[in-house]
Structure formats: structure tokens, C-alpha cells
Amino acid sequence: MTLKFLSAALATSALVALSAPVFAQEADKSGTNIDAAGTGTKGGVAQLALAQDLYALGMASKDALTVLTAAKLAAAVEVKDVEQKKETKAGETAEEADVADAPVDAAAMMASAKELAADDETLIGLIADAEAEGSRGRIGGASRTLSRLPGGHTDTWEVPFYGNSLAELAVVGDGDANLDVLVTDENGNTICFDVSYSDKVYCDFVPAWNGYFYVTVQNMGARRNSYYLLTN
Template identity: 60%
Template sequence: MKARTFIQAAVASIALGAATLAFAEDKTGTNVADNAQGTQGPVAQLAMAQSLYNYGMQQKNALAVLTAAQITLSIEVTDVEREVENKATEGAAEVEDGGDGTDAPVSADMMLASARELAGGDETVLGLIEDVEAEGARGRIGGPSRTLSRLRAGRTDVFRVPFYGNSLAELAIIGDGDADLDLLVTDENGNVICKDVSYSDQLYCSWTPRWDGYFLIGVVNQGRIRNSYYIVTN
């Protein structure tokens, strides 16, 4: 069987050993509110900016890359430490490690440099780039937190992250482009909340929990080289 079919088992094995949470709410069933409404926030915008940057680089479109940089600059992100369990991906065939790859996902400064390179001698676009650089981080909105993880080939990261009930929970995985990443989110009862096994390392999901609780976030490196990614939450 393919390795990606074992992503749920890898996370479930940790869920069985998770400590009981001291919340007073009824925690039976799936921790997702039915028909919940919520407005996507800065986490979704950061994920969109990464997708726009990738599109701009593929199409050699300086304006798309510049817009991605402007969005990224407009959001203040706090770097936080998160406990993570790193383990071999259960059931996966042994993967030969292909190397370290990139140290971190692309930053706003790197986006601006790429936009300038793509602009060539276009004075109009270069002027827009200068405007964005001059504006910098002024007027940024805050909220998201991120943690950098460097996940080697054939390995799985599992994070245990709390989210508030009746409030939109947002999660993005922003990889460096070196390897395919898969994502699985389960609640404390082992119910699948979000699953993405697309051939990408730019992943996003959102949901509204019914109660304050912890969620297990599993990230699997399906490639043959290390992927340095950010896990971003609101």
C-alpha cells in the first residue's frame, strides 16, 4: 500500500495516548459545529499569498509576485515554539533521504527580490516595488502564529494544538517547495476534521469547533528531500 494511506494511522496512534482534557463541555461526537459561519482571516491570506507567489513565478508575472509580497508584508506573524512528535511514517516504505533542501519557505523580502528580477527594466513595475518596500510593515494586521519545522523524507510531524469553541479555527501549512506534504487534522476523539493529500506543500483548512479542545495535526513528507515548512494558526 502507498505511504499516504497510512497518514491517519500515524496520527491516530498518538491520539490514543493523549491526556484527557479538563474541559467541562460535552465532548462527545465530532468537535465541529454544524452549519457554522466564519470569516477567513490572516491565515487564509498568508496561504493565498504563497499560492499567488507560486503562480507569479511560474508565469513570470512580476505584478502577481509583488502582490503576494504586499499581502505577506501586511500581516504580522508571531514565531512560537510548539511541541512536536517526529516519527517514521507508519507503513511507509523506507525512503532514501535526498538531502536538506531549502532552510525555510519564501519570505516577503525574497518575493520582492523575485518581483524586481522579473520586472527587468520596466520602470512602472519597479516604481510599484519601491512603493511596497517604502510602505513596509506599516499598518499590519496581527493574529497568526507560526512554527518552523524541517521535516525529513519519510517522516511525520504531529502537533497537538488547542482551538476555542464557536470560533473559526484556521490552519495553513506553507512549505518550501522541495517535497509534497500531506495533512491530516483529527479532534481529541479521533474524528477526521480535515485531510489533504494533494500533490502540494501549500495546504489550508478551517473549521469551527463545538467546544474548546485540542486537535492533532499530522504533517507527512511524501517526497525524497527535506521540506522546511511553517505551520500557521490563528
């Protein structure tokens, strides 16, 4: 599946967001919580999202070098497992048996690279070098939360981000079903939106003030999709 990179949008969403606590900050919180002129440097979340994209491309083309590159990118990011506030709404879709229990990680990517390399001594050597390098020089700044979302069900996450700082989030699925994603601010305004056929979405933006954002993930398929919500 192709990774979907989303730019921040300023349209108004009809989604009714969950009730949100308010940050202790004096600011005009009317309108859309986004600084259109804001900038920032992409970090670990973007790198993990890119790794997933390269892995999918490498597996589709059976290219061991591309898969190895994806594994090295993923291994270079230090990820912390965290809890996030979430509500799940049931759907009516009859669920089929799922295939994967979680998205692929760096270790699984490396194993795939070995399998694709077969007897290619040059590739085998590159993979061995990458494994020996391990996690040296890893960058931080990425957190993840796993959700195993049944077919037809919808998760809505409540995620806080600081104003005037680049906010990054990604949804990375296991490939078993299409995931549609909508990101709104506390006023219900759309920040990112995607309904294309994929289960991988990356979104970044700069909030104008400290606030909560709502990430709605809908499983459009019949199988469960075990996905990570990644945030910085």
C-alpha cells in the same frame, strides 16, 4: 505548487491520536468536535496562505505583478514565532539533498518581483512604493512554527483551539517535497484531509468545544521539506 484549500470534513479517521490534556470546560465531548453551522471571518493565516498561492502562480508564469501582490499580502500580516508540541516519526526513505531551508517570506517574494520586473520602470516604481509602505497597517492573529521534516518522516502536532471560534491552520512548505496533511480532533475524527501533490494546505473550521486537534504532516518525498505550521 498549487495551494490546497480544504473544507472541514465529518468523516471518522482511523488515525490514533496522541494522548491529549483536557480543557477545563463542561461540555458533551463525544462525536466530532466541529460546529457545522459555525462561521467566522478569515484572518492572517488565510492571507498568508493566499500569498503563497499567488507567489507560486506568479513565479510559474514569470509575472512580476502577481509576485508583488503576493509579497504585499505576506508583508501585511504580523506573524509571531511560537513553540508547538510535536512528535516526529522516522521513515525509511533515503534522503536527497534539499534545496530550500525555509518557505519564502515577504522579503524573498519582493526580491523575486524585482528580478522579474527587470527594466520595467512602471513595475520598478510599484515595487519601490510597496517597500516604502513597509509594514504599516499590518494585521495580526497569525503564529508560525518551523519544522525541517526529512523525507519519509512524519510530524504530529498538538494544537489547541477554542470552541465557537473560527480555527485556522495552514501548512506551507518550501517546495522541495510533497506534504500530505491530516487534521483530527481529540476523538480521532477527521477534520481536514489532503493527499494531493502539493506542500501547501489551508484548513478552517469552527470547533464545537475547547479542545486539542492533531495535525499530521507526512513528507512523501525523498528531500527534506522545511515548512511552517501556521495557526491563528
